[in-house]
Amino acid sequence: MTPVWLFLAQRLTALILAPLVIAHLAMILIVADGGLTAAEILARTRGSVGWGLFYGTFVLAAAIHGPIGLRNVIQEHTPWRGRSLDAAMLLLGGLLATLGGRAVVAVVGEP
Amino acid sequence: MPQRANQTVLDVVTWIQRHAEPALAYRFACRVGVCGSCAMTVNGRPRWTCRTHVSRVARERRLRIEPLRNLPRLKDLAVDMTPFFEKWQRAQGRFTPTRTRAEPMAAVRPDSAPRRAADAGIECINCGVCHAACDVVGWDPDYLGPAALNRAWTLVNDVRDGDRHGVLKAASAGGGCHSCHTHGSCVEHCPVGINPTAGIAGLKRQSLLDLVGGGLP
Numbered sequence: 001m002t003p004v005w006l007f008l009a010q011r012l013t014a015l016i017l018a019p020l021v022i023a024h025l026a027m028i029l030i031v032a033d034g035g036l037t038a039a040e041i042l043a044r045t046r047g048s049v050g051w052g053l054f055y056g057t058f059v060l061a062a063a064i065h066g067p068i069g070l071r072n073v074i075q076e077h078t079p080w081r082g083r084s085l086d087a088a089m090l091l092l093g094g095l096l097a098t099l100g101g102r103a104v105v106a107v108v109g110e111p
Numbered sequence: 112m113p114q115r116a117n118q119t120v121l122d123v124v125t126w127i128q129r130h131a132e133p134a135l136a137y138r139f140a141c142r143v144g145v146c147g148s149c150a151m152t153v154n155g156r157p158r159w160t161c162r163t164h165v166s167r168v169a170r171e172r173r174l175r176i177e178p179l180r181n182l183p184r185l186k187d188l189a190v191d192m193t194p195f196f197e198k199w200q201r202a203q204g205r206f207t208p209t210r211t212r213a214e215p216m217a218a219v220r221p222d223s224a225p226r227r228a229a230d231a232g233i234e235c236i237n238c239g240v241c242h243a244a245c246d247v248v249g250w251d252p253d254y255l256g257p258a259a260l261n262r263a264w265t266l267v268n269d270v271r272d273g274d275r276h277g278v279l280k281a282a283s284a285g286g287g288c289h290s291c292h293t294h295g296s297c298v299e300h301c302p303v304g305i306n307p308t309a310g311i312a313g314l315k316r317q318s319l320l321d322l323v324g325g326g327l328p
Contacts (some may be wrong), residue, residue, distance in 0.1 A: 002317045007289040072290070076250040 006068050013065035020058045036071040045107045059100030067093040120168065121149050124176060124188065124293035130257055137188035144302065147236030150243070151188050152177040157243035159236075159302040179226035179243040181256075195239050199257045203281035204262035207273040217271045231267035232261045232310050234303050241297035253286030257307035259272035260288050267317060267327070275327050279318055288314035 031041065045051045067089040074080050112126050121139055139149040144162040151160050153168055154175050165174065182190040197204075210217065219226050241257040242248055245262040248256045255263075263282035266272050282288050288311045297307040321327060 002283075003285050003287060003289045004283050004322050007315065008322065009321060075253070076247065076290075081253075 006071075009064055010068040013061040016057060016061040017065060020054065020061070023054075024058065042107065047110055048108060052104065055104045055107065056101075056105060059097060059104055063093045063097035066096060114165075118165045120151070120153050120158065120163045120165060120174065120176065123165060123174060124151075124160065135188070136186040145236065147238035150179055150238040150240045152179060157240040157300055159238055159240065161181065162302065169259065174185040179239055181243050181245070181248045190239075192239060195242055195256070195258070198259040199262055201281065202255045202259040202287070203274070203278045204231045204259050204266065206217075206266065206269070206271075207277070209271060209273040219270060221272075225268040225270055228310075228313065229265040232265045232305050232307070235261055235305055236303060238302065240300050240302055241305075244296040244300040246296060247292055247296055249289055251286065251290060255282070255287055257311065258292075260291070260314060261305060261307040261310045263288075264313050267314065276321075279314070279321060279327065281320035282314050288318065291315075 070092065071085060071089045074085060112115045112123065115122070119143065124135070124137050125139075125252070128137065136150070139161060139299070140146040142149075142161045144159055147159070149160045150157060152158075153160065153163060154170060156168075157179055158168070159163050168174065176188065178184045178188050182192065182195060192246075221227075221230075222262045234260060237258065239258065241261075245254075245257055260282055263278050266278045267275050267282070269275070272278065289324070291308070291311045293308055295308050298305075298309075301307065317327065
């Protein structure tokens with residue numbers, strides 16, 4: 001993947017992440033303030049296509065955005081370059097998507 | 112050393128070499144801000160020393176003069192400019208002609224948008240001040256730097272150039288325009304008032320347009 005594609009992917013995922021992060025943080029504050037229990041939260045999220053899409057998109061965008069940024073930081077501050085770095089970042093993206101995906105399934109999926 | 116009216120930092124360095132330290136190595140040629148060879152770090156900032164008045168930069172009558180940052184030091188105040196110019200070549204910062212000398216000169220409207228964009232960056236004197244001022248150049252040895260990318264931007268906008276796609280490709284490859292953090296140190300320090308950050312932003316934009324098919328003609 002060329003640097004132009006990576007640049008574009010990182011900007012696009014940033015555009016997606018910005019409102020999702022704000023909504024996610026706002027939700028945490030509201031939920032914590034409102035004193036909702038885990039069971040009450042799960043009752044709202046289980047089987048919900050909307051929440052599935054919301055957090056599914058969130059996880060996917062973060063899994064793409066994070067490794068690209070980390071790759072830039074590593075290239076700027078260490079001599080690590082080339083295929084091994086690209087492979088490590090792909091692995092990290094896969095790991096983020098897997099762990100995040102599991103969390104989404106746990107919150108949205110029916111028991 | 113004697114203080115004189117309108118004394119420049121280059122005057123100071125020259126006085127030191129002539130009167131105090133004959134072995135001092137430094138570089139200069141024109142002394143009037145045209146050749147771009149006398150850049151040094153003066154009190155922590157990269158500057159063209161021939162056009163920098165001592166009265167403007169001395170702090171409590173003290174000057175600390177060092178070689179340019181981000182380039183290997185050869186001796187004393189002279190740095191090796193080879194990596195700087197190698198990056199110009201890597202960014203394809205050279206004109207590719209499309210006509211021979213037997214053909215008439217190309218007619219380019221001075222007020223056309225591409226020509227104006229090229230004109231905005233064309234007066235670079237290759238002094239290396241922006242290269243020394245750039246944090247990203249300091250971090251990432253692969254980064255082409257503001258001067259090489261500014262040169263690439265002038266060529267991308269030069270309708271006479273025969274390989275504008277090649278220039279854009281070279282300038283947006285690894286270590287190219289997309290590595291710029293838009294800190295603006297190059298703009299802040301450029302002695303001739305060029306805005307390389309704007310040119311680099313133009314390269315980013317143009318490379319994205321090229322990607323989606325709306326790029327260079």
